[in-house]
Amino acid sequence: MRQGDWTWGxxxxxxxxxxxxxxxxxxxxxxxxxxxxxVVEGALGxxxxxAIGVIVGxxxxxxxSLWAMHSALGRTYSGFRITLTSAH
Numbered sequence: 266m267r268q269g270d271w272t273w274g275x276x277x278x279x280x281x282x283x284x285x286x287x288x289x290x291x292x293x294x295x296x297x298x299x300x301x302x303x304v305v306e307g308a309l310g311x312x313x314x315x316a317i318g319v320i321v322g323x324x325x326x327x328x329x330s331l332w333a334m335h336s337a338l339g340r341t342y343s344g345f346r347i348t349l350t351s352a353h
Contacts, residue, residue, distance in 0.1 A: 278342050286333035287326075295325040 299321050306313065338347050 275342070275345060279337060279347070282340060282342075283333050283337040286336050287330045290332055291326050291329035294329050295322050298325050 299318065302317060302321050306317070340346075
């Protein structure tokens with residue numbers, strides 16, 4: 266693949282690499298943090314607030330997706346590798 270040749274096949278491979286990493290990392294991170302928040306919330310005797318679960322999930326999604334993007338961009342795909350070059 267030459268510079269500038271971006272095909273749908275390449276797009277799907279990069280998207281797939283990002284997506285499965287983001288889903289798995291987000292799930293495990295949200296599970297662990299959610300479990301800890303639930304234990305602390307239960308120990309403090311507070312009632313269960315659904316908004317806390319949403320906030321925990323959203324907060325975990327950001328670092329998980331950043332890691333997934335970094336990982337997907339850094340790997341070598343069949344036939345190509347993503348590189349960053351200066352625009353100047």
